[in-house]
Amino acid sequence: MTVKAEASGSTLTYSKMRGMVAILIAFMKQRRMGLNDFIQKIATNSYACKHPEVQSILKISQPQEPELMNANPSPPPSPSQQINLGPSSNPHAKPSDFHFLKVIGKGSFGKVLLARHKAEEHFYAVKVLQKKAILKKKEEKHIMSERNVLLKNVKHPFLVGLHFSFQTADKLYFVLDYINGGELFYHLQRERCFLEPRARFYAAEIASALGYLHSLNIVYRDLKPENILLDSQGHIVLTDFGLCKENIEHNGTTSTFCGTPEYLAPEVLHKQPYDRTVDWWCLGAVLYEMLYGLPPFYSRNTAEMYDNILNKPLQLKPNITNSARHLLEGLLQKDRTKRLGAKEDFMEIKNHIFFSLINWDDLINKKITPPFNPNVSGPNDLRHFDPEFTDEPVPNSIGQSSDSILITASVKEAAEAFLGFSYAPPMDSFL
Secondary structure, eight states, rough: OEEEEETEEEEHHHHHHHHHHHHHHHHHHHHHHHHHHHHHHHTTTTTHHSSHHHHHHHHHOOOOOGGOOOOOOOOOOOTTTTOOOOOOOOOTOOOOGGEEEEEEESSSSSSEEEEETTTTTTEEEEEEHHHHHHHHHHHHHHHHHHHHHHHHHGGOOOOOOOOEEOOOEEEEEEEEEEOOSSSSHHHHHHHHSOOOOHHHHHHHHHHHHHHHHHHTTTTTTOOOGGEEEEEETTTTEEEOOOOOBOOOOTTTOOOOOOOGGGOHHHHHTTTTOOOOOHHHHHHHHHHHHHSSSOOOOOOOSSHHHHHHHHOOOOOOSSSOOOOHHHHHHHHHHHSSGGSTTTTTHHHHHHGEEEGGGHHHHHHHHOSSSOOOOOOOOOOTHHHHOHHHHHHSSSOGGGGGGGSSSSHHHHHHHHHTTTTTTOOOGGGGGGG
């Protein structure tokens, strides 16, 4: 039996038509449990993929950035803003692909583990998040924002890279660059403070990373020594993008109260609209801490510290150069409209006299020798990780796949909350 498909003019055999119907029925069933994963599978059926109706479904089913979903067409984004959020899941990735070796970090929603991919023999930092914990605190948007920002990080040397992401019914997995030179926080704890040349080098690499994020209309919002890593050579790597805010234009503002108490800008504490200059305040706070050993305006009493941030004048001890003093006064300006970076963003920081010794082209190409070498012997060298993490046993559940989990109503809800989370880079990125 042969059926003529009038819309396309193509000829379908009965068996092919049945196959088509089965695929489309399964497609509708899968909408609720992970559209991206299913699109990847349907795309592997060469005949179905060629059929105009299936192509139409695939086209309209691709997740799009909110600004691209307007009824009126807008100009195409610039190359720096383009990002593939289409059917990019990794349907084959699963927890059992990895040997989970050590806990190397912890957060509100899960752990970061050193893991070795069984097939590739490559080491990764795998961030494993509990969906239930995220949903309980209503942080789904922040997690998806973190995933989106990680996708955009691939072209900058001082931002941690995402290799791929996947999920099980109850967990999310970010497979990230493994960075084992230690947190800046860890090194500051050990050495109390840094000499000015070392602080300048770190501040320059951090500023470069923030400037790149700002060029993508992303505000980082959570700069602190715990989120600043050193790689095996001693270069800066920013990590943890859960508080990033996307789509903040040059003069755009947002108003969410978030961040870490010691590094909150006055306008955030005032619950006023704020812009990308919050990141330059945080850079000032981190530079101050690198030079003096404590954040500016610090107090063990949080209420007193907030009052200091809002009302106390910046006090600088005389053991730093005039250029460092001038930079700190510019970055830690309480009025964001007068803060260094308010007019020309990163260019103002880049051109400040404090950084006159920095060749920015050499910096971005990692041609400047870092002032401190972590001297790690290899991936298994964990000397720069806090034993509080590495002494903790790796939970058996970390590598557990959803196949072995009893699917309850709450797990189903968790599964549906993170549609589109899974990501694998396009094949041409490996060429």
